[in-house]
Amino acid sequence: MDYTAIFVLxxxxxPLEKLLPLHPEQRTLRRDWLNDLIYVLVNGFVVRAGFTLVAGALMLGIAYIAGPNPIRWTGALPIWAQVTLAIILADIGYYTAHRICHTVPALWKFHAVHHSVEEMDWLATHRVHPVxxxxxxxxSMLPIWVMGFSLEALVIHQMIYQAHALLLHSNLRIKFGPLKWLVASPEYHHWHHANERDAYDRxxxxQLSIIDVIAGTIFLPIKRRPKSYGLNEPMPRNYPMQLIHPFRSLARSLMQAAPSNRLETRMSATEKTRASEDNLGKLAMLLAFGYFGYQQVLSLISVVVNRDSIPLWELAICSLIGGTAFxxxxxxxTITRLPPRxxxxxxxxxxxxxxxxxIMSLLIVIPPQAISAETRIISSVMVTIGSMVSIYCLRQLGRSFSIMATSRALKTQGAYNTVRHPxxxxxxxxxxxxxxxxxTALAFGLGAIWLVLQVRRAQYEEAVLRQTFPEYADYAARVPMLIPGLRLGWLEAPVARKPENI
Structure with missing residues (x-):
């Protein structure tokens, strides 16, 4: 950032923060203002250099896999539509990255530098660790870079984003009215920085507070403002030490003393192994399901663009939207799930x-067979309804979701009060x-194998849940497994055994 831009900002x-202050008692040259000015002058170069290297390597990999400019239709949209779509996609990416930083301890050590701000104003926007x-x-940015948006749209998006970020951190008493549930406001972001327990991780x-509304992480209390900002953990107060601090903290964590006796060592090793396996599984799931989601979006775009040549394209769009949402x-x-017990x-x-x-992803490489219009209608309706019901059940399962037979939290309400493993x-x-x-016949064969495996997965999960939660036996005695209102002895018999013997 050049000196002229800093002066203009x-x-x-x-003056605005003097005219409409959220905290009138706060001085213009508040504590640590010089440290944050150094961030403005120095940090930009470091971040741009690092991001260029990382994004460049990833874009080369994407170009190698999908070819140059894999998505072309976005550049043909009007500028206003491109900018709007870029804001939505980039903010979904930012929400994901931001929540990961609050969840993964190693990343939090770097993100905590930004949360160390104790007095909020426009200058505090820039106190961010380069990592x-x-x-x-x-x-947040890489997805919109590879989606074929025009350079003009990307520049406008960045201008809006930077101006909005300064507004969010500023010491301004500005209300957005009902729009605060759609667009992020200073009030909204100040609560994210608040050092108050009920505001943590919200x-x-x-830019779009509606993402938090949908995700259930919104926090906007009425007639109340944050009383304090900052951290409950030590953080150096100058730029060089703040850059070094996360690395030192990570090194200390890695060099912690081993437990004092064999039992503690064995328990610690078990817990560490479980946590490591869970994190590796999380990464694999994000990559796999992220790829499937990308393919679903491409299919949805293809149907929309070529709808005039696709029979019953409305049903196809509904089923694709359902699958993409799921x-x-x-x-x-997967990102927000609880640790395994x-x-x-x-x-x-x-x-x-x-x-x-x-296993059902194998259908991607198997050419489909022509089907009748009636069969296509039935298929699309089943996929759409199945996706919506699956989303409903997944929402109730929430942070306990996992593809492995793992216990995280016991769910017995809603759909889980009607059937186990809904x-x-x-x-x-x-x-x-x-x-x-x-x-195709092969698709029906894969479907039959999938069904057998799903039953077996449920049985493995049953064993783990019984082992973890003593109250699960009473729950299982009153709620049938997999099929509402119907109990089958062969289906429920294996679940009483311990997972080691399955």
Whole structure:
């Protein structure tokens, strides 16, 4: 950022913060203002250099896999539509990156530098560790860079984003009225920085507060303002030490002393192994389901663009929207899921979970067969209804979601009060619609294998849940498994055994 831009911003925001202050007692040259000015002068170059290297490498990889300019239709949209779509996509990416930074301890150490601000104003916007900013920029900006938006649209988006970021951090008493549930306001973002327990880990979006409304992470109390900002942990007060601090903190974490006795060592090793496996599984799921979601979006775009040549294209769009939304919720709950309490042991349970989850993706490489209009209608309706019911069940399962036989939290309300493992039951309708729409004998064969594996997955999960939650036996005694209102002895018999013996 050049000196002229800094001077112009100061001439705009300093008078505004004096005219409409949220905290009138705050001085213009508040504490640590010089430190944040150094961030403005120095940090931009470091972040741009790092982001160029990371984004450049990723874009080369994407170009190698998908070819140059894999998406072309976005550049043909009007500028206003391009900018609007870019804001939405970039903010979904930023929300994801921001929430990950609050969830993953190693990334939080870098993100905590930004939260160390104790007095909010426009200058505080720039106190961001380069590692944190490069990570967030990559997840928010890279998707819109590869989607074929015009240079004009990207420039306008960045201008809006930068101006909005300064407004959000400023010491301004500005109300957005009902729009505060749609667009991020200073009030909204100040609560994200508030050092008050009920405001922790809320309001993650950068521009669109409606993302937090949908995700259930919004926090906007009425007739109340934050009393304090900052951290409950030590943080150096000058630029060089703030850059070094996260690395030192990580090094200390890695060098912590080992437990003092064998039992503690064994327990610690078990917990570490479970956590490591869960994190690796989370990464694999994000990559796999992210790719499936990308393919779904491409299919949806293709149907919209070529709708005049596609019979019953309205139904196809409905089914694709349902599938895309389901994958979106899978990604969201994978990112935010709770840590595991217990897991099924052995290789078999893991193979069953992985194959059962991904076996139907083989249909991508199998040419479909022509089907009648009536069959296509039935298929699309089944996929749409199955997707909606699956989303409903997934929303109730929430942060307990996992593809492995793992216990996180016990759910017994809503759909789970009607049938145990309702998500598996709902997916049957969705997958059968997919198989019917594909029309090949091989698709029906894969569907049958998938169904057997789903039953087995539920049985493994049953064993883990019984082992973790003593109250699960009473719950299982009153609620049938997989099929509402129907109990089958052969279906429920294996669940009483421990996971080691399955």
């Amino acid at each position: 100061a001439c705009i925001f300093i 944190d900013q490069i990570f967030s920029n990559t997840l 309001n993650f979006a950068a 994958l979106g919720f899978v990604l969201y709950y 217990e897991s099924a042991t052995g290789v078999t349970s893991r193979i069953v979970a992985i194959v059962g989850t991904f 998500l598996y039951a709902a997916e049957v309708l969705m997958i059968f619609g997919v198989v019917l729409g594909h029309g």
